[in-house]
Each structure stands twice: as C-alpha cells, then as structure tokens.
Amino acid sequence: MRIIREALLDLVASAFAAVLLFIAIQEIARQPGLNTAMLGGLVPVTTHKLPWLAVIAAVLLALWLGARAIGGQRGTLWGAWRWLVRIGLWWSAAALLLFVGVAADGVFTRDLSDLNWRFALGYLAVVVPIVLACGIARQRTAPVRGERG
Numbered sequence: 001m002r003i004i005r006e007a008l009l010d011l012v013a014s015a016f017a018a019v020l021l022f023i024a025i026q027e028i029a030r031q032p033g034l035n036t037a038m039l040g041g042l043v044p045v046t047t048h049k050l051p052w053l054a055v056i057a058a059v060l061l062a063l064w065l066g067a068r069a070i071g072g073q074r075g076t077l078w079g080a081w082r083w084l085v086r087i088g089l090w091w092s093a094a095a096l097l098l099f100v101g102v103a104a105d106g107v108f109t110r111d112l113s114d115l116n117w118r119f120a121l122g123y124l125a126v127v128v129p130i131v132l133a134c135g136i137a138r139q140r141t142a143p144v145r146g147e148r149g
Contacts (some may be wrong), residue, residue, distance in 0.1 A: 007090045013066070014087045020059050024052040082141045089134035096127050
C-alpha cells in the first residue's frame with residue numbers, strides 16, 4: 001500500500017504543480033488586451049500579473065519544501081534528485097500502462113496489419129529504458145536504514 005500511496009502522491013502533486021505553473025506562465029505571457037483566459041474561461045481574466053507571480057512563487061516554494069523534506073539530512077538537492085527519479089518512474093510506468101491498454105484494445109478491435117508498428121516499437125524503445133533507468137536509480141537513492149524519507 002505504501003508504494004501505491006507514493007505513486008499516487010507523486011503523480012498528483014507533479015501534475016497539479018505542472019498545471020499551475022503552465023497556467024501562471026501562460027497568463028503572465030498573455031497580451032493585456034486579450035479577453036480570453038486559460039482553460040476555456042475557467043480561470044478568470046485579470047490585467048494584473050502579480051497574482052500569477054504569487055502562484056509561481058507558491059508552487060516553487062512547495063516544490064522546494066517537498067524536496068527538502070524528501071532529502072532529509074542529505075539536503076535539498078538530494079531530495080530533488082530522489083523526487084525527480086520517483087516522478088520519472090511513476091509517469092513512465094503510467095505511460096507504459098496506458099500503452100498496454102491501447103495496444104490491447106487495438107489487438108482486439110483491428111487487424112494486426114492495421115497497427116502502427118513503427119510507432120509502437122519506437123514508443124516501447126523510449127519508455128521501457130526510462131522505466132528501467134528510473135527504477136534502478138530509485139533503488140540506489142532509497143533511504144538508508146534509520147534515515148527518514
């Protein structure tokens with residue numbers, strides 16, 4: 001259960017931070033005269049850029065505090081490295097699971113000659129080494145006995 005909790009926390013936290021940073025940067029870069037907002041009007045249009053700078057600062061502070069907490073006594077950089085390895089592992093594992101689901105659906109609904117084999121093999125050639133590299137790095141950066149994180 002602990003590994004599932006870690007995976008879900010890493011996926012949700014990184015996705016939430018990425019979406020917030022994306023929206024904030026887009027709103028800062030938006031021309032002042034435009035009336036359109038991000039996400040189809042879900043985010044209100046403001047002419048002020050300071051709230052978006054505050055959002056960026058808050059997200060970066062939260063990421064720094066998370067890396068600091070994961071790093072423990074080894075420091076923030078070690079925590080950031082461990083967190084990036086974990087995020088790489090879980091996002092690539094999620095991409096691999098999504099690929100397996102789509103490939104299984106394609107096998108049962110289409111002829112084998114209709115499948116895009118070059119894309120499928122290229123995708124696997126990229127994702128599988130990332131999963132393996134991040135899995136190995138996660139094992140090597142695991143906390144030492146007696147160390148929290």
